[in-house]
Amino acid sequence: MSSFLAKRLAGALVVLALVSMMSFAIIWLVPGDPTAAFLDTSATPEQVARLRRELGLDKPILVQMVDWYGRVLRGDLGHSILLNRSVTAAILERLPVTLSLTGFALVLALIGGIAAGIVAAVNHNRWPDQLVMTVALFGLSVPDFWLGIMLILVLAVQFGLFPTGGYIPLGDDPFGWMRSIIMPAATLAIIQVGFIARMTRASMLEVLNQDFIRTADAKGLKRAEIMLRHGLPNALVPILTVGGIVAGALLGGAVIVEQVFSIPGVGRLIIGGILSRDYPVIQGGLLFLAVIYLMVNLAVDVLYAVADPRVRLE
């Protein structure tokens, strides 16, 4: 198992190096001068030169790249010109917000998706199956931000059940946090519920057709026991393998959902950076999310090895 993980870790490090290079390279895709974002039109050439120096744009590209790697390794993602503070600090401050949103959405998606998938698989080709699959397909087909707007319109504006947006930290007021997070998390989860429900159903159907389920049946185990002790653990293995995809999709979705619900998370920070050309924020933010994604995938690999003993041998 450790050699399996060592291999994965080595692979992740290679990808990480590439990812940070890509994050860095974004500034070079920009047409025109990145300093334009931060200076008035009346800026003197000296001011432009000073800013270029601050951004490190005056050095040769290779030096810039080495600088970048050096700083990234120290956890320094640069200095946001717009926020006038460290990008790392700004991201870390918003991270709990994004993590609580995506974490809550992940829990919703897993519970909803797996439960729906099991219901569908157990009732294969009967109405609960068809209902679940239809709803799942709609879930996969609805634009998340639009769904968010509709939820705001109906639940917040019409019925006043939830705030129209904003975020209350969990530590400040747990009930308020719940109220502020439930619509965004549901919006974020809906696509994944559809995805996971379809995955779970397909996986369960495949597992339920396998011989060891018949063995369990021959042991005289109760149906629920068979499903939960023998069916589900096996069905979850392929679901775990898409855990990384789900995590990536949730992080991406959070960028949009934070925008819809005015949640001050990492995604909103990056979008703000993109729209105002605050390159350190874009570079640092992209790299940061990619690192989270890679870490989640590594965690998925570990879980995978735990869940499926066959993997450990490979």
Add this chain to the structure above:
Amino acid sequence: MKVESSNLGISRANPAWQTLSRLFHNRSFMIGMSLVVLIAVIAVFADLLSPYDPLRNSFRTRLRPPDATFWFGTDHFGRDILSRVIHGARISLMIGLMTALLTGVVGTLVGATAGFFRALDNPIMRLMDALMAFPAILLAITVAAVLGASVTNVVIALAVATTPHTARIVRASVLTVREREFVEAARALGATDLRLLFRHVIPNTFGPLIVRLTYVFATAILAEAALSFIGVGPPPPAPSFGSIIAQGRDFIAEAPWITIFPGLAIMISVLGLNLLGDGLRDVLDPRMRV
């Protein structure tokens, strides 16, 4: 899928015919196909179908709720939402289709190269892994913002985000196909690598690829809307589903119809494509799930 000995011509035994026949008996495929054809017809004949000029603003008819004159209401320019949604289908579908095609071409080349030339496999796939580490939608937003708002740039941005996964799928099928007997046979007969790749390997990866591209099409329509919502979508005034929603956002409380109808249009289009993809998957690539 290739017809090896077709002395029977088109007959019931013909694999292509069988595939078609299985598709026509697949409920997902047929429902999905009907929806997609419906939207496509609307997009193609937008000029004939839309009751008004989708760009024509009229100060006097602004923010009208849906009624007999304006079935879907009007936006804050006084433009007819129904006409805009009908024309929006054109741009949204075009972006989706172009993205699918571009992704298909690039993904096939990248994936086939990685799968076929083993020396290139690792570097190429690590690069794809790195691209996939960024949330796809954020990658698309960044690329679109950096390149500037235009239909072409939106397509490029979306293709950048959807290509890695596509390349991975193509690579996987290339890896299976390249071990098959007919490839070995062709190689034994002296076919060059490139000829093998283009004549024998790539055509045999089309099944999974078509399924994937159908989903890319659907994803691209959703993503275009998200890009427009963020403000880096195709530029106004030509409507896309996403840009109509984006423009309605400031008026969501007083004029929700601006937002509701294009959202439904997206849902129907994407639903159709997803169903189509499910049907194609069942028939062309039964091993692939969800």
Add this chain to the structure above:
Amino acid sequence: MKRWMISSLAAMGAVVLTAAPDAALAQRKGGDVIIGMVQAPPSLDAQVTSAQAARNVTLHLYETLFARDENAKPVPELAEDVKISGDGKTYVFPIRKGVKFHNGKELDANDVVASLERYRKIGASASLLKAIDTVKATGPHEVTIGLNEVQSTFLDNLSSPRAPIAIYPAEEAAKPANQINYIGTGPFRFVEYKPDSHVKIARFDGYVPNPKATGRDGLAGKKEVFLDSVTFRFMPEAGARNAAFEAGEVQLLETVDGPTAKRLEGNKNYAIYKVLPFAFQVIKFNHAQAPTGDVNFRLAVQAALDMEEIMGISYPDIYQMDGAWLYPGAPFYSTTGTEKYNKADLAAGKALLAKSGYKGEKLTFIVDNLRPNIDTATVLQQRLKEIGINVELSVADWPTVSKTGFTPTGWHFWVHGYGIEPYEGPASVMAPWVNGTSQQKKDDKIDALYASLNTAMDEGKRKQIFTEFQTHMYDNAVAMKAGNYGLFQVATGKLKNFKPSRIPRMWGVWLD
């Protein structure tokens, strides 16, 4: 000129919609107010930043020699008065005695000299003081400034709130940019600055008000503080700001969107204020390119456009139709020369277009992704299509657009707001067109008018010069003003005697 600078608050013409302050109500000392701000100030070193967000805070902490009154006219603040020599080149400022800094030190001439010298070196709008030759302390409480040349707008510049020429204690003024202690003479003193969270200021009990002032008057006047403290909380997300406001966490929002304002309007717990005009909506032409360099083409566009349609769609709830290049009520305000404003005459447009060299080529309208600006561009595009002009929109983020917009290529039209310039006065309104900065081609007439405005010490003459400029803007369609737009501010109904302005002033108000 930047978008976030534009989103500042206009003192003039502010209209109170509801909850008119009732001066008869008992004033009450105490209480804390939290203001929801769109952006965090990049710095609290007032001299080195022209950001609106900084101004909102720093104008409570620091004062200037001269400051703008309710009508944006420069009046003495830390200076007692000014004596201007006959040749207009020497300004003698007697400094008010007994004024205390927050650290207890008394203000003297050395502080003023050090502050002005610092501003000339590192001030964000150092060009405001570019006419200065020498600054000298000519007495313990007297400062004399010598100018290189006559500058009629010198007092306007000295009192500009753009990047305030704040007076610091001499020892602070000796420090480099952003490294000072935040010590001024203002009615509030600095308490804390948590980056990305808030700035807190508290009442300065040692404040010495201007004895000549009688009441609240713009950024000058009597500054009487009732509140214990004011916290400026940075909340970039509109939804979060609105939610916090409705939850009572925040007592004042410097800006809210129209729909929210309308939604809150009926509620007795809130007071909605309109700051109108807040800025001009201006459509610029690139004179360095064909066909927008062609006066007949520009006149054609000017004649054809329906400005009411543009303003009504772009700023549905808060706009004003006015062709003058100053805010109504401003000293030099006049409608002379604006006859060509808002003609909405397609036929005339067509006729003028025929005289131009336009051949139907595609023109580029660059616009940032602010909805009202996109709307303006879209309405213009559709309107011009009717006379056969083919316009294409190029939408991008503000930095990209503003970068392109100050180069001679890559654009034909550009739209954005001018907020602070009309507030500053005629010279600032003219300045963007001097040297062809904004239209990308030198306009000798404007340059000449600007020069003579600067040297004309006679007010009647200056007014005439400005009217001439305004007429020139229309006769040559240098650029097109579509109208004035405003913004909404909301406050809790408990905040009494609040009067909206470009800067949310926290003196003279109290909590009920």
Add this chain to the structure above:
Amino acid sequence: MPETSPILDVDGLTTVLTGSKTTILENVSFSLRAGEVLGVVGESGSGKSMLALAMMGLLPKAIRTASGRISLDGEDLIRLPADQWREKRGRDLAMIFQEPMTALNPVMRVGAQVEEVLRRRRGLSSSQARKVAIDLFHQVEIPSAEARLKSYPHEMSGGMRQRVMIAMAFAADARLLIADEPTTALDVTVQAQILDLLRKLQKERGLALLFITHDLGVIADIADTVLVLYAGRVAEVAPVRQIFDDPQHPYTKALIASIPKIEGPRDRLVTIEGNVPTVGTMPRGCRYAPRCPYRRDICETEAPPLRPVTQGQKVACLQPFGFPQLQEEAFL
């Protein structure tokens, strides 16, 4: 062998494809006593696995029992509610499957899979279950039993896995064991070991064993009585000696003739010409008729009943009794 009442008595068991009249098993009857081994033999497609599943009540959804009785200790299982039948499984009747690779849960330790039966069906505590499981592993001759409990199925050889399956089947002290081709998937040498093990345990415990195989060689080793199944019908039942010494049904004869004379792989009966008819293409009369060298016209229209020929031997063929028509024909 003492004459006791049979543990299992199957009478006229008929299963059909749900929603149709197509029969899978037709009128199958036999009985089985404690300590007795009934070998069920037939080619693939003969319905022998269906028979095993029908005993267990584990028929696939598409197939249901149409008529007949399956009496276990005089209690008709078919008429029991599903959950009561479930109660019997693992406790009164147990089953060993053909594929030890797939019949074990891949993500569960084998010990846990055995202990599960002990805890659920015999109500043992975890520690008791563990002890018993170790004991069972010893009984099925799994070396270093204690350590092996912690193994996952993929870490074991096919033979070992099948031993685990056997341990599992014996865990609940069932009196009837159904073994569906338990050795088919194994190497020849391992086959013999497993067979010996099964025999030994069966003898020790006095189990009734229903042993299903396509391999007559295996039948000869283990069975007391043999039931030959063809296309869902019983072709012949007889004590094992009689089957080999004096087969009556032409199909039985063909099967015996097809046993390779020398030791070698015995995985398929390839020497009988033709195939077992598939569901839906069943001949009207005798289902073996299309392949039968003794076929007469009447065979194609009339299904022969199962009739005793000698003591304990029954056959479903007209031939051993002399075809009435044949004699007539002979005169022609």
